[in-house]
Structures are given as structure tokens and as C-alpha cells.
Amino acid sequence: MRMESVVARTAAARVRIALATYRPEEGAESLDRDLPVLRAALEGAGAEAVVGYWDDPDVDWAAFDLVVIRSTWDYSWRVAEFVAWAERCGKLTRLANPAAVVRWNTDKLYIGDLAEAGVPTVPTRYLAPGAPAEFPDDREYVVKPTSGAGARLAARYRPEERETALRQLERMHDRGLTAMVQPYLTSIDTAGERALQYYGGRLLHASRKGAVLAPGTAYDADKVAHPRLEPWQPTPAELAVAERALAAVPRRTDGSELLYARVDLVDGDDGNPCVMELELVEPNLFLWLHPESVPVVAEAVVKAALR
Ligand SMILES: Nc1ncnc2c1ncn2[C@@H]1O[C@H](COP(=O)(O)OP(=O)(O)O)[C@@H](O)[C@H]1O
Ligand SMILES: [Mg+2]
Numbered sequence: 001m002r003m004e005s006v007v008a009r010t011a012a013a014r015v016r017i018a019l020a021t022y023r024p025e026e027g028a029e030s031l032d033r034d035l036p037v038l039r040a041a042l043e044g045a046g047a048e049a050v051v052g053y054w055d056d057p058d059v060d061w062a063a064f065d066l067v068v069i070r071s072t073w074d075y076s077w078r079v080a081e082f083v084a085w086a087e088r089c090g091k092l093t094r095l096a097n098p099a100a101v102v103r104w105n106t107d108k109l110y111i112g113d114l115a116e117a118g119v120p121t122v123p124t125r126y127l128a129p130g131a132p133a134e135f136p137d138d139r140e141y142v143v144k145p146t147s148g149a150g151a152r153l154a155a156r157y158r159p160e161e162r163e164t165a166l167r168q169l170e171r172m173h174d175r176g177l178t179a180m181v182q183p184y185l186t187s188i189d190t191a192g193e194r195a196l197q198y199y200g201g202r203l204l205h206a207s208r209k210g211a212v213l214a215p216g217t218a219y220d221a222d223k224v225a226h227p228r229l230e231p232w233q234p235t236p237a238e239l240a241v242a243e244r245a246l247a248a249v250p251r252r253t254d255g256s257e258l259l260y261a262r263v264d265l266v267d268g269d270d271g272n273p274c275v276m277e278l279e280l281v282e283p284n285l286f287l288w289l290h291p292e293s294v295p296v297v298a299e300a301v302v303k304a305a306l307r
Contacts, residue, residue, distance in 0.1 A: 006032050014045040015305045018064040022074045024051040032071035034285045041298035042074070047305065054085055066305035069097065072282050076149045077305065079106050084087040096259035096304055104250055105280040108146040108180060114289060115249035120241055120274035122266065125181045133166055135159070140184040143168050145177045149282075151212045153177070157183045162195035170220045178230040187267035188268050193276060194232050196242045197293075198261040200300030203239070205290040208232035231289060238265050238273045245275050256299065260285075 017038065019039060024030050035051060042049035052059040054072045056240055061067055074084035083103050090099035097105075103108055115121045125134060125145065135141055137159045144154035153172065157165040172179050188211045197204040211230040234242070242263040248260065262283035265273040287294050 012115075015051045015302055016064045017042055017047050017112070017301060018048060018059070018067040018167070019051045019070040019306050020054045020067055021051055021071045022048055023055065027274065030071065031073070032284075034287045037283075038297060038301075039251065039286045039292055041294045043181065044299060045295075045298045045302050051097070053066050054082070055151065061089045064093055066094045066096060066301070068301055069282050070282075072150060075106065075281070076145075076152060077146050077154045078118070082106065094123050094304070094307075096301075100181065101249065101258065101280050106263075108145060108148070108277075109178075110278065111275070113250070114245055114248050114275055114278065119244045120268065120272060121274050122182045122268070122274055124183060127173075127179040127181060129176055129178065133169050134272065135162060135165055135181060136183060137162075139281065140186075142166075142180075142182045142184050143172075143219070144180050144182075146180055147177065150225040151223040152215060153219050155217060156213045156222075162295070169207070181194050183269070185268060187271070191267050192228075192271070192280050194234065194238055194265045195283075195286075196238060196263045196265065197232050197240075197283065198246065198263075199285075199293075199297050201257060202296075204285075204293050204296060205289050206232040206238075207289060226284065226286075229286060229289060235273075241265060241273045241275065245278050249278075249280070300304055 011082060019035060021030060021032055021035060039049045039051060072082060083106055086095060086099040086102040089095050103140050109126065111121050112126065115124070116289045127133065135157070138188040140156055140158050142156050143165055147156060155168060166223060169179055181264045192210050194206060194208045196206045207229055209226045212223050212225065212227060242265065245263050246261055260283065262279040263275060264279065268274040285297065287297070
């Protein structure tokens with residue numbers, strides 16, 4: 001074994017990394033396919049990698065050099081609790097991504113911030129509880145919550161389906177949820193949605209998936225979150241929009257960097273890519289589709305833990 005790799009392994013051996021996930025329902029298994037792969041890769045790199053439930057009061061987060069938020073997929077209906085945990089955890093040890101980023105990114109009002117910063121985004125109208133319904137009457141549109149994942153509580157409507165859309169809006173407002181109304185971007189049916197993944201400040205890989213909202217799908221139905229996923233070679237236009245979105249993330253006052261980011265893009269009415277979602281909390285990495293990325297991710301995580 002060469003000297004440098006001995007040094008690298010010895011340093012990594014001291015590193016303790018927690019991978020934060022969610023507690024699946026009683027009897028169910030975790031759906032996070034990245035988790036076992038990432039854990040094994042970190043262990044292979046000589047680090048200690050432990051999986052913990054974010055809401056487990058018995059986990060001593062301070063005992064880790066780094067806590068990586070991996071798949072805390074129940075947060076979208078427990079936002080306040082989750083953000084409070086992130087803030088607590090971020091005070092005990094290094095958290096990736098940092099708590100301030102988590103706070104900003106768990107509320108899709110950030111799409112409005114990105115638009116204000118000049119980043120091309122899906123045109124969005126926000127309807128907070130109490131706001132009157134304003135739906136397009138000349139085209140199909142989407143209604144979805146500002147706190148969502150896996151297309152939960154999302155649906156598309158034609159103008160003549162206004163009554164159903166109103167019922168969804170009312171249900172969301174009754175639960176205290178703010179709704180987002182967007183034009184249904186029909187390009188998604190042919191060109192799909194592209195996810196550009198960044199890790200350790202560099203493009204890791206990209207994937208493309210098909211449209212999730214089939215016509216007539218009820219908003220409270222379970223949806224297939226990533227239909228027909230395949231590797232994708234991002235275009236220069238997609239790379240440019242993704243980098244603009246990342247540059248528009250509010251600056252961290254503590255100087256900490258983003259460890260990971262996923263930028264989801266669709267083509268707008270003008271045919272140019274725009275941001276559907278900027279996922280800085282718990283993105284699926286799709287490592288099973290991109291095995292070549294596994295060592296890159298493990299190395300970036302160990303590096304962040306050693307910083
Ligand atoms: N404006 C839209 N036009 C077309 N499809 C949309 C639109 N908004 C959402 N969708 C579909 O719904 C899915 C989920 O919406 P998204 O905003 O990504 O929320 P989530 O956080 O649930 O992933 C998208 O992947 C896409 O297939
Ligand atoms: Mg999405």
C-alpha cells in the first residue's frame with residue numbers, strides 16, 4: 001500500500017458519519033435505495049457510517065463529525081418539527097446540508113425567490129389559506145402544496161374541472177397548506193423532466209424521468225414518483241440554468257457550502273429549460289442507475305466530515 005493511501009485511510013478511520021433517514025411505517029421497509037449503497041461505500045472508504053432516524057430521541061448527533069440528511073421523507077407533512085431538528089442538530093455538529101439551507105428549501109416559496117433572482121422557473125402563483133382561488137381558464141394547470149415530495153397532494157386540471165380543483169384547494173387550506181398553481185407544462189409529456197445532481201460542488205450525473213401526473217389522477221392518489229428513469233446527458237442550456245439556480249441559493253452566513261443539490265428542470269412554453277424544483281434537503285441520488293458515482297459521493301462525504 002502506498003504511503004498516501006495509508007494516510008487517507010487512517011484519517012478516514014477517525015471519521016464518524018451519520019446518515020439521517022425516516023422511520024418507515026410499522027412493518028414496511030425503507031424505500032431509500034441509495035442508503036445501503038452509500039453506507040457500504042463509506043465503510044469501504046474506512047469511515048464509520050451509521051444510519052439513524054432523524055426523529056429518534058436516542059441518537060446522539062453530537063457524536064458524529066458529520067450528519068448527512070439522506071432520506072427524511074416524512075418531513076413534508078412535519079416541516080416545523082423537521083426544521084427545528086435540523087437547527088438543533090446543526091448546533092451539535094456539522095449538518096449537510098446546513099440548517100439555514102434546510103429552512104429555506106423545505107418551503108417551495110423558494111421558487112418565487114429564484115424567479116425574483118432572475119432564474120428561469122415554472123411560472124407559479126401562491127395561494128395561502130384565505131386567498132381566493134385564481135385558476136387559469138384557458139389552459140390546463142397544476143395545483144400542489146408548497147411543502148411536498150413524491151407529487152403528494154398534486155394534481156392537474158382542465159379549466160372545466162374547476163369545481164374539483166376548488167375542492168382540492170379547500171382541503172389544502174383547511175390543513176393550513178399554501179397551494180401553488182402552475183400551468184401544466186405539456187413538454188413534460190414528451191421531453192420529460194431532467195434531474196441534474198451535484199455533489200461536493202461538482203456535477204455528479206443526470207437522469208431523466210417521464211411525467212408523473214397522468215390526466216385524471218386524483219390529488220390524494222399515490223403516484224409513481226420517478227417513472228421511466230434513465231441516465232441523461234445534460235445540454236449546455238440545462239447546465240446553465242442549473243448553475244444559475246445554485247448561484248441564487250441565499251448565501252450561508254456561516255460560510256458552509258452545499259454538500260449536495262439536485263436541480264429538476266422541465267421545458268417551458270418557450271422551449272427553454274426552467275426549474276421545477278431545487279432539492280437541497282433529501283434528494284434521491286439514483287445511485288443504482290449511476291454506479292460510477294458511488295465512490296465520488298463517498299469521497300465528497302468523507303472530505304466534508306474531515307473539514
Ligand atoms: N407545472 C407542471 N407541469 C407539468 N407537470 C408538473 C408540474 N408541476 C408538477 N408536475 C408533475 O408533478 C411532479 C411532482 O411535482 P414537483 O413540483 O416536482 O413536487 P415534488 O416535490 O412532489 O416532487 C413532477 O415531477 C411533474 O411530473
Ligand atoms: Mg419533484
